[in-house]
Amino acid sequence: MNINxxxxxxxxxxxxGCGDFGILNACKKALVAIDRQPKDILFVSGIGQxxxxxHYIRCNCFNGLHGRALPxxxxxKIANHNLTVIVTTGDGDCYGEGGNHLLHNxxxxxxxxxxxxxxxxxxxxxxxxxxxxxxxxxxKVQVDGVILEPLHPLxxxxxxxxxxxxxxxxxxxxxxxxxxTEGIKHKGFSLIDVLQPCVSFNKKNTYEWYAKRVYxxxxxxxxxxxxxxAAYQKAAEWGERIPIGLIYRQxxxxxxxxxxxxxxxxxxxxxxxxxxxxxxxxxxx
Amino acid sequence: xxxxxxxxxxxxxxxxxxxxxxALCNIFKRSGLHIFASQDYMSRIRGGNNFFQxxxxxxxxxxxxxxxxxxxxxxxxxxxxxxNDVASGGIIVFDKAKFNFSGQxxxxxxxxxxxxxNAIGESDIFINSVCCGAVAGLARINPDYLELVIRxxxxxxxxxxxxxxxxxxxxxxxFARDNFKDDKFKVxxxxxxxxxxxxxxxxxxxxxIRAGCKFYSAxxxxxxxxxxxxxxxxxxxxxxxxxxxxxxIAAINMVIGASFAGARSMTxxxxxxxxxxxxxxxxxAMTETPVVVVDAQRPAPATGFPTRTEQADLNFLIHAxxxxxxxxxxxxxxxxxxxxxxxxxxxxxxxYQIPVLIMxxxxxxxxxxxxEGFDLNKAGVRRFIISKEDSKKISGYKRYQLTxxxxxxxxxxxxxxxxxxxxxxxxxxxxxxxxEAQMRIQMVKKRFYRKMAGLAQETEKPTVYNAEKAQxxxxxxxxxxxxxxxxxxxLGKDFGFVHLSQVWPFPSLELSPLLKNKKNxxxxxxxxxxxxxxxxxxETGIKANRSILRYDxxxxxxxxxxxxxxxxxIK
Numbered sequence: 141m142n143i144n145x146x147x148x149x150x151x152x153x154x155x156x157g158c159g160d161f162g163i164l165n166a167c168k169k170a171l172v173a174i175d176r177q178p179k180d181i182l183f184v185s186g187i188g189q190x191x192x193x194x195h196y197i198r199c200n201c202f203n204g205l206h207g208r209a210l211p212x213x214x215x216x217k218i219a220n221h222n223l224t225v226i227v228t229t230g231d232g233d234c235y236g237e238g239g240n241h242l243l244h245n246x247x248x249x250x251x252x253x254x255x256x257x258x259x260x261x262x263x264x265x266x267x268x269x270x271x272x273x274x275x276x277x278x279x280k281v282q283v284d285g286v287i288l289e290p291l292h293p294l295x296x297x298x299x300x301x302x303x304x305x306x307x308x309x310x311x312x313x314x315x316x317x318x319x320x321t322e323g324i325k326h327k328g329f330s331l332i333d334v335l336q337p338c339v340s341f342n343k344k345n346t347y348e349w350y351a352k353r354v355y356x357x358x359x360x361x362x363x364x365x366x367x368x369x370a371a372y373q374k375a376a377e378w379g380e381r382i383p384i385g386l387i388y389r390q391x392x393x394x395x396x397x398x399x400x401x402x403x404x405x406x407x408x409x410x411x412x413x414x415x416x417x418x419x420x421x422x423x424x425x
Numbered sequence: 426x427x428x429x430x431x432x433x434x435x436x437x438x439x440x441x442x443x444x445x446x447x448a449l450c451n452i453f454k455r456s457g458l459h460i461f462a463s464q465d466y467m468s469r470i471r472g473g474n475n476f477f478q479x480x481x482x483x484x485x486x487x488x489x490x491x492x493x494x495x496x497x498x499x500x501x502x503x504x505x506x507x508x509n510d511v512a513s514g515g516i517i518v519f520d521k522a523k524f525n526f527s528g529q530x531x532x533x534x535x536x537x538x539x540x541x542x543n544a545i546g547e548s549d550i551f552i553n554s555v556c557c558g559a560v561a562g563l564a565r566i567n568p569d570y571l572e573l574v575i576r577x578x579x580x581x582x583x584x585x586x587x588x589x590x591x592x593x594x595x596x597x598x599x600f601a602r603d604n605f606k607d608d609k610f611k612v613x614x615x616x617x618x619x620x621x622x623x624x625x626x627x628x629x630x631x632x633x634i635r636a637g638c639k640f641y642s643a644x645x646x647x648x649x650x651x652x653x654x655x656x657x658x659x660x661x662x663x664x665x666x667x668x669x670x671x672x673x674i675a676a677i678n679m680v681i682g683a684s685f686a687g688a689r690s691m692t693x694x695x696x697x698x699x700x701x702x703x704x705x706x707x708x709x710a711m712t713e714t715p716v717v718v719v720d721a722q723r724p725a726p727a728t729g730f731p732t733r734t735e736q737a738d739l740n741f742l743i744h745a746x747x748x749x750x751x752x753x754x755x756x757x758x759x760x761x762x763x764x765x766x767x768x769x770x771x772x773x774x775x776x777y778q779i780p781v782l783i784m785x786x787x788x789x790x791x792x793x794x795x796x797e798g799f800d801l802n803k804a805g806v807r808r809f810i811i812s813k814e815d816s817k818k819i820s821g822y823k824r825y826q827l828t829x830x831x832x833x834x835x836x837x838x839x840x841x842x843x844x845x846x847x848x849x850x851x852x853x854x855x856x857x858x859x860x861e862a863q864m865r866i867q868m869v870k871k872r873f874y875r876k877m878a879g880l881a882q883e884t885e886k887p888t889v890y891n892a893e894k895a896q897x898x899x900x901x902x903x904x905x906x907x908x909x910x911x912x913x914x915x916l917g918k919d920f921g922f923v924h925l926s927q928v929w930p931f932p933s934l935e936l937s938p939l940l941k942n943k944k945n946x947x948x949x950x951x952x953x954x955x956x957x958x959x960x961x962x963x964e965t966g967i968k969a970n971r972s973i974l975r976y977d978x979x980x981x982x983x984x985x986x987x988x989x990x991x992x993x994x995i996k
Contacts, residue, residue, distance in 0.1 A: 408688050
């Protein structure tokens with residue numbers, strides 16, 4: 141497969157300069173790298189600018205409800221675990237509206253890859269604070285600045301035992317595509333939080349702001365992503381320096397392993413024409 | 426009403442009332458008798474007052490009576506709570522010594538549950554078996570069945586425990602037989618039946634398995650949880666995945682995801698959980714993804730009565746889901762209907778690519794009844810997807826291709842070479858987001874008008890009883906079927922009924938000719954708002970004369986309904 145096979149005919153509705161373009165390109169590169177056919181790849185999304193991404197790539201797409209991409213993705217993966225399932229979501233969709241699903245799907249550990257386009261602001265609703273907006277940031281609603289502590293998704297994911305926790309930067313598409321490739325290859329739930337400037341509504345966390353701060357954590361050969369305590373410290377780093385890269389990784393049993401899904405037919409391949417329940421009815425005698 | 430007896434076992438939660446009740450159901454069923462049983466339980470794990478009511482008859486029955494002939498009271502409070510519901514000539518079986526009761530009370534038949542239990546097993550835990558035996562003794566049931574059922578019930582325990590329970594049951598049986606000389610509770614034995622014993626939840630679970638449900642996700646909520654338990658019990662045999670969701674929103678969205686991927690999928694909940702699923706129903710409609718959703722109703726608003734019954738979600742379900750789209754709501758009246766309509770729900774959901782709801786309530790969900798088996802030939806799976814084989818021939822696939830029927834051929838991801846786009850936003854035929862006005866009109870017609878037109882051909886016909894000759898027609902839906910039937914049988918030729926097991930699309934065409942020119946049309950509803958009467962008016966212009974309502978969280982029974990009809994001076 142080459143990158144042209146992934147070209148969608150749908151017209152892109154993002155603002156010029158949106159960080160989502162870099163994420164889209166990184167997704168395409170990663171899919172070329174893993175070399176699966178578009179028919180075997182499913183993108184699932186909720187609502188927000190990030191959720192439109194699946195339309196701009198030629199793979200299967202289920203664009204569902206705000207906050208509910210994860211359960212839909214997990215349902216699809218359980219029904220057909222041969223699909224490579226990727227969720228594209230945002231800081232509002234995944235960390236706000238769908239927060240409960242994030243918690244429990246990290247626990248569930250179904251083999252899906254979740255890419256959170258984290259621009260630290262609500263774009264589609266025009267500029268309100270998101271769960272990751274920095275303290276003090278003023279918006280039309282948070283007129284005196286944000287007073288809620290920002291959610292720390294990477295720390296949270298590590299604490300919950302997520303087996304693959306990474307942070308990318310949308311302007312570094314090459315690095316991000318490596319993270320997405322690794323996330324897809326990782327067996328189990330992979331969370332990739334992507335720093336993404338919003339050119340329309342986030343006047344603080346801009347390209348310039350990030351360019352001064354981000355550094356690649358894996359460039360340091362001594363950094364061990366399997367060291368949970370070190371990973372937790374790294375995940376908490378936010379200010380003058382912001383680490384990107386594979387922060388934490390731990391192989392663990394997936395939902396599919398624990399369910400023994402690989403030992404039986406795909407649910408969608410079961411012949412259901414004539415389910416014989418006579419024995420079961422007999423048990424009600 | 427017919428001969429036969431009504432038995433009540435009353436006591437605190439945790440005293441084993443349900444175990445005794447279930448054992449008695451089995452004993453009577455094996456004796457060739459028909460039974461209908463329901464549990465009245467409080468939302469607590471210990472204490473309170475719960476009861477299990479069991480009606481036994483030589484004829485098939487599908488409803489309870491108001492009053493009981495035999496009431497076994499396992500604590501003192503039960504004697505007071507239930508004495509007003511003792512039938513004329515009825516008794517309360519009670520251990521006077523245990524509860525230090527020395528007064529005179531003609532209703533009481535003293536059975537020393539505790540001393541009999543301790544004499545055999547040196548433990549109070551055997552009182553359940555003693556009680557079970559005592560009731561069987563009063564009904565003069567063949568004691569062989571008693572031993573058989575007790576052995577079955579404790580099959581997983583050691584032989585010592587089993588034989589002590591058998592002896593305890595026999596002691597109760599002998600005591601009742603020897604000390605209660607009157608044969609008035611004797612029920613005529615019949616040839617041992619082959620009937621099955623199950624409740625509405627069991628029937629729905631079995632229907633789902635029969636229909637090829639492969640993915641079930643739900644959040645536990647009374648009174649729907651029994652469905653999940655039964656599906657889970659058989660899940661490994663049938664390669665079904667049962668996933669307990671973190672909340673009802675997750676449940677329905679997982680189900681939609683699994684269904685989109687190609688597995689027949691289902692969820693069940695009660696009103697409060699359904700409230701959380703409502704956005705999901707509209708997602709299923711918009712993305713044209715088949716789902717089956719059960720609402721086992723309980724009294725609301727909010728938490729309401731978690732373990733009791735009501736039919737007040739009718740309007741809610743009809744309107745559940747923002748926007749306009751086609752859906753179907755079944756309201757099975759019997760355990761058989763619960764089974765067949767579950768299979769139909771899966772077929773119709775897949776054919777029309779819509780959400781289909783099954784509305785039950787605690788009364789149908791939890792009531793045990795003996796039924797003849799199911800005719801599996803009438804519960805066949807019909808598939809409406811592009812088969813794996815045919816998928817190879819597809820190219821240029823459009824998920825939402827416009828058709829006269831409103832139904833677009835549904836392909837399964839990865840079976841076809843093309844990719845599939847599904848969207849909750851308004852979309853074009855390819856499934857990409859659009860805001861184009863003409864496309865919007867086409868898509869609304871597709872999801873709403875055209876599918877509704879198709880569904881008009883699929884209506885589940887109302888059940889009709891003596892509708893032509895009757896002056897007064899009772900109209901009900903869902904779990905009241907048995908009550909309507911027995912009430913009309915008792916009231917005679919001037920009364921008939923029409924029962925709806927499909928409430929949406931409303932069966933106006935079928936209903937109007939039946940109700941026209943009737944002297945009285947009375948809706949019978951387990952709610953306070955005459956919701957069915959309102960729906961009837963809105964959909965057919967026919968005004969019901971009156972509604973007989975019950976909204977105390979308890980099910981109707983024929984005695985109650987007849988009393989209400991008489992009080993209204995309806996003839």
